[in-house]
Amino acid sequence: MVDVADSNKAPASPVTETTERRPLPRWMITFASVACVLILWEIFGRQINPVFGSYPSAIAVAFWDLAVTGKLWSALYESLRPFLLGYALAILIGVPLGLLIGGFRVAEAALGIYVTAGYAMPLVALVPLLILWLGLGFAVKVAVVFLMALFPICINTWLGVIAVPKTLIEVGKSFVAPDIVILRRIVLPATLPYIMAGIRLAVGRAVVAMVIAEFFTTISGLGAVIINSANNFDTATMFVPIIILMVMAIGLNWLIGFVERKVAPWQAEIAGRDRE
Amino acid sequence: MGEVTFLDVSKRFSLRVDGEVHHVQALDRVSFTVKDGEIVALIGPSGCGKTTALRVAMGLDPSNGGRVTVDGREVTGCGHDRGMVFQHAELLPWLSALQNVMFGLEMKGIRGAPLRKTAEKYLHLVGLKDSQNRRPHQLSGGMKQRVGIARALAIDPKVLLMDEPFGALDAQTRESLQAELLDIHARTRKTILFVTHDLDEAVLIADRIIVMKHGRVHEIIDVPLKRPRPDLGIVRGTPEFSETRYKVWRAIHDGAVVH
Numbered sequence: 001m002v003d004v005a006d007s008n009k010a011p012a013s014p015v016t017e018t019t020e021r022r023p024l025p026r027w028m029i030t031f032a033s034v035a036c037v038l039i040l041w042e043i044f045g046r047q048i049n050p051v052f053g054s055y056p057s058a059i060a061v062a063f064w065d066l067a068v069t070g071k072l073w074s075a076l077y078e079s080l081r082p083f084l085l086g087y088a089l090a091i092l093i094g095v096p097l098g099l100l101i102g103g104f105r106v107a108e109a110a111l112g113i114y115v116t117a118g119y120a121m122p123l124v125a126l127v128p129l130l131i132l133w134l135g136l137g138f139a140v141k142v143a144v145v146f147l148m149a150l151f152p153i154c155i156n157t158w159l160g161v162i163a164v165p166k167t168l169i170e171v172g173k174s175f176v177a178p179d180i181v182i183l184r185r186i187v188l189p190a191t192l193p194y195i196m197a198g199i200r201l202a203v204g205r206a207v208v209a210m211v212i213a214e215f216f217t218t219i220s221g222l223g224a225v226i227i228n229s230a231n232n233f234d235t236a237t238m239f240v241p242i243i244i245l246m247v248m249a250i251g252l253n254w255l256i257g258f259v260e261r262k263v264a265p266w267q268a269e270i271a272g273r274d275r276e
Numbered sequence: 277m278g279e280v281t282f283l284d285v286s287k288r289f290s291l292r293v294d295g296e297v298h299h300v301q302a303l304d305r306v307s308f309t310v311k312d313g314e315i316v317a318l319i320g321p322s323g324c325g326k327t328t329a330l331r332v333a334m335g336l337d338p339s340n341g342g343r344v345t346v347d348g349r350e351v352t353g354c355g356h357d358r359g360m361v362f363q364h365a366e367l368l369p370w371l372s373a374l375q376n377v378m379f380g381l382e383m384k385g386i387r388g389a390p391l392r393k394t395a396e397k398y399l400h401l402v403g404l405k406d407s408q409n410r411r412p413h414q415l416s417g418g419m420k421q422r423v424g425i426a427r428a429l430a431i432d433p434k435v436l437l438m439d440e441p442f443g444a445l446d447a448q449t450r451e452s453l454q455a456e457l458l459d460i461h462a463r464t465r466k467t468i469l470f471v472t473h474d475l476d477e478a479v480l481i482a483d484r485i486i487v488m489k490h491g492r493v494h495e496i497i498d499v500p501l502k503r504p505r506p507d508l509g510i511v512r513g514t515p516e517f518s519e520t521r522y523k524v525w526r527a528i529h530d531g532a533v534v535h
Binding site: 165167168170171172173174175176177181185186189190264266269270 | 334335336353354355356358359360362364366368369370379380383384411413414431
């Protein structure tokens with residue numbers, strides 16, 4: 001921005017000087033935003049009874065306590081294992097399933113309805129049933145994460161396939177490419193941006209699923225830290241895993257974005273986002 | 277060899293407009309022959325069936341009657357004996373220019389060293405040797421269409437089918453590509469059937485012009501211009517050009533009410 005007072009002081013300054021202003025880098029804006037929120041939270045959070053709320057410095061102290069005793073790291077490890085496995089399975093199955101449903105009329109008519117319904121499935125209500133089937137351990141947590149993450153990935157892939165321009169498929173056809181080659185070499189790359197968007201959307205759902213699973217099954221992992229500290233009215237400690245999970249989701253999102261730029265660089269280039 | 281014959285080809289579409297089903301006779305017993313090495317233009321008002329005719333010849337749309345043959349063999353689907361050039365080039369955006377040309381070749385089963393060599397040869401033919409590693413969005417409209425032409429030519433088809441190949445380009449680019457197409461034709465002697473809505477283009481490039489109307493062949497007009505036509509600027513100045521252009525214009529406007 002051009003400072004008005006400054007330009008008043010020096011009316012003779014050349015115009016070119018003001019036109020070549022670089023915009024603030026995005027990380028700087030994000031950093032400033034986070035700093036503001038933390039400061040405001042700190043100021044107002046201190047006014048509140050520590051049972052009803054907490055504030056950043058108290059949470060940082062609680063984090064330190066959890067970290068030095070090692071409780072945090074074992075809980076994190078406990079949570080991450082089913083999370084990563086369930087999430088990876090959701091990608092491995094959701095993407096091919098979406099390609100299948102989007103690519104073939106019969107598959108869409110036969111299976112599409114379950115995927116649409118499954119997305120809205122109140123999974124929390126089904127967790128007790130899943131426990132009966134799979135027990136209280138690792139497997140049921142993987143299943144809950146998998147079921148929550150599967151549908152957004154699958155639906156996005158499906159919608160992506162539908163959005164592939166017909167003419168690109170006709171290019172394949174006119175060069176006598178078999179259906180499977182068209183699917184792999186035209187439909188799949190054209191759908192990648194949608195697939196990546198689905199994978200991103202699934203991060204949030206998978207994190208929520210993981211905590212739900214830990215609440216309902218053996219109380220363990222980060223979910224256990226949340227519940228136990230909530231029961232002890234230790235609100236600051238309760239916030240530690242919550243914040244860790246949110247930071248983890250941000251990190252995962254960033255990682256997916258990084259992978260997306262590697263596997264589908266043309267997308268950012270076409271949209272003109274490649275210079276950032 | 278590369279002779280294309282349309283024999284009583286018909287094509288009907290059903291469209292649902294506001295709940296009512298409309299039948300559109302896109303092609304109505306269309307018959308004509310494109311001789312080996314000949315360039316034929318399909319021209320006519322929009323909706324006259326010219327693009328449909330091309331798509332049926334490519335095998336992208338099935339006909340409802342009659343048949344299209346290439347060297348006597350009936351067209352039942354897409355084949356490597358025909359190369360399609362699309363209106364907007366339709367390059368695969370994630371592949372480089374070279375890879376786009378290689379895609380068509382790979383589909384023909386070409387592997388190993390000849391794959392890259394052939395693709396490079398045809399990119400060279402269309403004047404894109406230096407831009408072969410660019411992706412489509414890094415190419416201008418004219419360059420994209422050059423890649424599209426190279427992709428179709430590389431599989432060495434008997435016939436090149438082109439759907440308004442230069443329609444989306446600016447006037448200057450269009451003119452230089454028209455000249456290049458004639459140059460490529462002089463070198464490869466491919467049979468070319470192309471759709472256009474540009475009178476000048478039809479006369480400059482084609483040996484014969486098929487004027488279509490309401491799904492029928494309305495008139496077939498010979499272009500009395502000799503080959504080769506190395507300088508299209510000179511061709512434009514000839515009386516034959518003006519006369520033929522006027523003839524085609526009359527044929528298109530025949531029976532139509534001119535406001």
